[in-house]
Amino acid sequence: MLLKDFRFTMPYKVRIADINYGGHVSNAAVLSFFQDGRIGYLAQLGDFSEMDIGGCGIILPEAHTRYRAEMFLNDELVIGVRVESMKNSSFSMAYRIERDGVVTAEGTTALVAFDYQQRRPCRLPDAFRKAVVVHDGLDDDRPGERR
Template sequence: MFTIDYKVTISDINYGGHMGNERALLLFQQARVDLFKNLELSEINVGNGVGTIQKDAHVYYRGEVYLGDTLKVTIKALEIKKSSINFIYCVEKECGSVVLGGSTVIVAFDYEKKRVSRYPHEFLEKLESIFQ
């Protein structure tokens, strides 16, 4: 598992007075960015000039989030393949109630050649060491 804390700001709030639905994907992305940074990598380069690109996303809304809430955004698990990784997320309030769940499929992408690629073996090993 990999977890980050996130403080809800005014830019996260919509006209209904709670977090906008589109913000879920931003929370998921922030968790991935921080995970890659922890591995001394980035979404644009996970090794050998290979980056990542999002192919698919699912969000499950379980509760409302308000201005000032502190959230725990957790990448709970990974489903790793040679060219794609399915990231599984859980977002909780400080009290422990789950407010969001979801997943994103992130594909290895060679931005120079503009095509799907394979993830470098070293990158997959680093990920697996965290999620074993």
């Protein structure tokens, strides 16, 4: 998975709040980087947010992170985000963070369409599903496959 494989990327400059006692980016900050990227991805996709992907929000039940290299204060990073697969009520996203072409972290999140008023999962809205298919070239008939 290369950064060029991501149709959405965004710059990020490491802040003092991202640094832990070890002098490098903290574990929690990397998950925040993923969230910042996800928010940017949803906004680029259309009129979507974590609280509204076309009639419902999303909730994150699982996240995986692989740390490849330390990141430090003022590092200029690039965060790549894409949808990897979609099911009836859930989807997975992949993330890649680079500094000067070197991978510093990558990971995935599982996300579930969630009706916050009813407090339960729901189906992915058609508008969101269609926007992902168009944006990421994901084949909606075969989860995980790209056109």
